Amino acid sequence: MSPPSGRLAAPQRPPSADGGPADPGSGAGGGPSAAAAGSGAALASRLRAVHRAVGELRRGTPVLLRAPEGTLCLAAAETVGACGLGELAAAAAAPPLLLLAPSRAAAVLHRPIPQCGGGADAAAREPAGVVALRLPPALLAPEALRGLADPTAEALLPPEAGAPELVPAVPALSGAALALAKLARLLPALLAAPAAEGSAARLDLLSVPADWALGYPATAATSLVRVAEAAVPLEDAPDARIVAFRAADGGIEHLAIVVGRPEDRTPEAPAPLVRVHSECFTGDLLGSLRCDCGPQLRGAIRRMAAEGAGVLLYLAQEGRGIGLVNKLRAYRLQDTGLDTLDANRALGYAADERNFLVAATMLRALGLGRVRLLTNNPDKLAGLAACGIEVAGREAHRFEANGVNDRYLATKARRFGHLLA
Numbered sequence: 068m069s070p071p072s073g074r075l076a077a078p079q080r081p082p083s084a085d086g087g088p089a090d091p092g093s094g095a096g097g098g099p100s101a102a103a104a105g106s107g108a109a110l111a112s113r114l115r116a117v118h119r120a121v122g123e124l125r126r127g128t129p130v131l132l133r134a135p136e137g138t139l140c141l142a143a144a145e146t147v148g149a150c151g152l153g154e155l156a157a158a159a160a161a162p163p164l165l166l167l168a169p170s171r172a173a174a175v176l177h178r179p180i181p182q183c184g185g186g187a188d189a190a191a192r193e194p195a196g197v198v199a200l201r202l203p204p205a206l207l208a209p210e211a212l213r214g215l216a217d218p219t220a221e222a223l224l225p226p227e228a229g230a231p232e233l234v235p236a237v238p239a240l241s242g243a244a245l246a247l248a249k250l251a252r253l254l255p256a257l258l259a260a261p262a263a264e265g266s267a268a269r270l271d272l273l274s275v276p277a278d279w280a281l282g283y284p285a286t287a288a289t290s291l292v293r294v295a296e297a298a299v300p301l302e303d304a305p306d307a308r309i310v311a312f313r314a315a316d317g318g319i320e321h322l323a324i325v326v327g328r329p330e331d332r333t334p335e336a337p338a339p340l341v342r343v344h345s346e347c348f349t350g351d352l353l354g355s356l357r358c359d360c361g362p363q364l365r366g367a368i369r370r371m372a373a374e375g376a377g378v379l380l381y382l383a384q385e386g387r388g389i390g391l392v393n394k395l396r397a398y399r400l401q402d403t404g405l406d407t408l409d410a411n412r413a414l415g416y417a418a419d420e421r422n423f424l425v426a427a428t429m430l431r432a433l434g435l436g437r438v439r440l441l442t443n444n445p446d447k448l449a450g451l452a453a454c455g456i457e458v459a460g461r462e463a464h465r466f467e468a469n470g471v472n473d474r475y476l477a478t479k480a481r482r483f484g485h486l487l488a
């Protein structure tokens with residue numbers, strides 16, 4: 068699992084072992100902060116617990132989420148099967164509700180939901196909140212649940228099942244529940260019921276505190292350490308090496324492609340050229356025409372080689388942090404007319420789920436506290452600066468539209484505020 072995301076420009080602070088706040092950006096000279104490093108074992112155990120819970124949800128097994136408000140038993144609508152539904156019923160003290168992002172609930176209920184936002188402004192990019200639905204019995208079945216979770220699988224809903232009903236959700240726990248589903252790169256749609264006394268031990272279910280799930284992205288990001296490094300001469304940059312970083316939970320590694328010796332730049336020289344590039348299997352590897360990632364990747368390496376130095380961070384944040392499977396679903400929705408932003412929201416995800424604390428931690432570990440960023444995305448500039456990296460300048464990184472990605476590029480300019488020059 069890649070260390071996932073929080074909000075773009077507002078990194079969460081990882082909790083310290085004693086529950087107090089740790090500072091992700093204050094490590095002297097780089098790397099995780101002293102507070103985080105000092106409580107490494109405790110942080111690693113938090114990460115491990117969340118990582119295991121994510122694995123259980125992906126397998127269709129229920130997990131328990133604990134908070135002072137109570138304990139919820141959860142199962143992911145996308146993966147739960149008959150066995151998981153049986154376990155959920157055995158662990159629950161009441162029938163389960165379906166938790167959904169407001170944007171997805173609005174589509175299920177065929178009416179607007181107040182928290183949903185709307186329009187083309189920045190606020191509409193980050194819909195907040197969670198909605199709970201009481202389901203008629205015919206919808207409490209694996210196929211129907213997938214149809215409720217996934218707008219590209221709505222055909223799985225039984226024709227005359229009856230309508231779900233909007234009911235109040237416990238905000239803190241429900242938010243953490245959806246965060247856990249997003250960490251699992253599943254659709255943010257979960258069955259949730261108050262847990263019966265003793266159900267964790269009785270049914271051998273994993274149990275995780277809600278604040279550990281919410282703190283996971285920042286905790287994972289600050290725990291990144293270098294684990295391997297080798298020279299990898301590239302066609303476009305013969306003097307390149309790859310440095311691999313791993314978080315304490317053993318999730319998917321993030322990579323730095325280092326061209327030349329950017330860390331040796333003197334303070335008087337221009338800041339080193341850096342690109343923060345989110346993984347795109349389709350564009351980077353296959354040459355998909357739907358996006359501009361492939362040309363941006365190769366183009367960045369070429370520019371660094373021409374300058375003699377630079378760093379490209381290759382972050383395991385596929386699909387702006389929603390994962391490849393959900394990106395494919397988002398593409399299906401775009402083929403029905405939605406743009407890239409609304410497609411994310413229709414799935415229940417925010418427009419951009421990435422967390423640039425990952426990038427800041429890696430840059431510091433590479434000895435780069437000051438950078439010139441190769442990007443058109445103003446959120447990347449703000450995100451890095453918020454994590455304590457000095458962004459000394461921006462270099463535009465635009466490529467001509469190719470006849471397929473025209474609308475995608477136009478949407479990035481119009482709705483994400485991407486800079487055109």
Ligand SMILES: Nc1nc2c(ncn2[C@@H]2O[C@H](COP(=O)(O)OP(=O)(O)OP(=O)(O)O)[C@@H](O)[C@H]2O)c(=O)[nH]1
Nearest residue numbers: 344345346347358384385386387397407442443444
């Ligand atoms: N969810 C989603 N992700 C997409 C889509 N198209 C491309 N992506 C992903 O968007 C990410 C591309 O991000 P970046 O290359 O960092 O680009 P950016 O945020 O546009 O910013 P700059 O290129 O730096 O200007 C990759 O992870 C792609 O997989 C899409 O339609 N939906």
Ligand SMILES: [Zn+2]
Nearest residue numbers: 347350358360
């Ligand atoms: Zn792409």
